[in-house]
Amino acid sequence: MHVLILGGTTEGRRLAELLHGTPGLKLTSSLAGRVASPRLPPGETRVGGFGGAEGLAAWLREHAVDAVVDATHPFAGTISFNAAQAAATSHVPLLALRRPGWVPVEGDRWREVGSLREAARSLPALGRRVFLTTGRMGLDAFADLDALWFLVRSVDAPQPPHPSRMEVLLDRGPFTLDGERELLRRHRIDVVVTKDSGGAATAPKLAAAREARLPVVVVRRPPVPEGVPVLSDPEKAAQWVRAHLEQGSFPAID
Incomplete structure (x- = not known):
């Protein structure tokens, strides 16, 4: 099974660490390339854009990707919407991994x-x-x-x-x-x-x-594309991926 992580964040690196070395799993992390010396996650990495939603869809088909985890920065809106469109046209499951937003407290x-x-x-x-x-x-x-x-x-x-x-x-x-x-x-x-x-x-x-x-x-951060399931914990995202390996299907996310 081949999983593509759209990363560049702490959550993306953590997910790659959790999944790296899992038997039966090929893992590729994609980084946008906007930082000169990024912190590389374990496993295979690629750097640079895909050429929009159509380019990403073609990459998913060419590399036989079984699932995509969008673990990009909460403000990387363009790639998130491209990922939603590419996953839909390629019939590939997509999960968004987003850290929770900040909440004001008394005194703010x-x-x-x-x-x-x-x-x-x-x-x-x-x-x-x-x-x-x-x-x-x-x-x-x-x-x-x-x-x-x-x-x-x-x-x-x-x-x-x-x-x-x-x-x-x-x-x-x-x-x-x-x-x-x-x-x-x-x-x-x-x-x-x-x-x-x-x-x-x-x-x-x-x-x-x-x-x-x-x-x-x-x-304020932009919204996650409509219809894309969201998790905030890399551990739970890793469980989502492993469930497919064990059960042959991705579990639904409430």
Whole structure:
């Protein structure tokens, strides 16, 4: 049985670790290639796009893929919709593996928005020194905010267009609460911008902002394509795959 993991996330790597070496299972992890030095999962890997939904469907047929697990980043919307279309046309079962989103707690000063451009429009009324943690993609949405100063944290260096008043911090999670507290203090941050990526690796910035009573602009994640079953636990996703090996069919997911 051949399973394709659309990965690049902690959950995708964990699923590959759980399934690697399973008798009767061939495993391929696909990475988008947007990070220069990605953390590679065990097993076979491929890097780069497929050429849209049609290209992915052709790849599934050519490589006799029996199931696809979409374990991409919650904001990698294009590949998720391509995967849904390709799986449907190829009659291949598809599962989405998504970490749970963040939930505000008492003391949070969140402003939820639907896009990076909406986040940018909200900033002038909230602060002047911005901690921007949305990654290196999409910085053009903030490029015309010349009155604001940005601390941009990303794994790889961003390319223009981007804000003119900007300091780049190249770093990769997981981050600590003490480290995030010090970062906010040292750079005199007065507003934080983040995507609702979920998970624990980058959540300490939310706790640090809560303690400092800073506003946080949170970009809502796009929905999973309609009709695609979703699990949040790599262990359960691995059980879903193994059930097919043992029973000859994939169990239904409520």
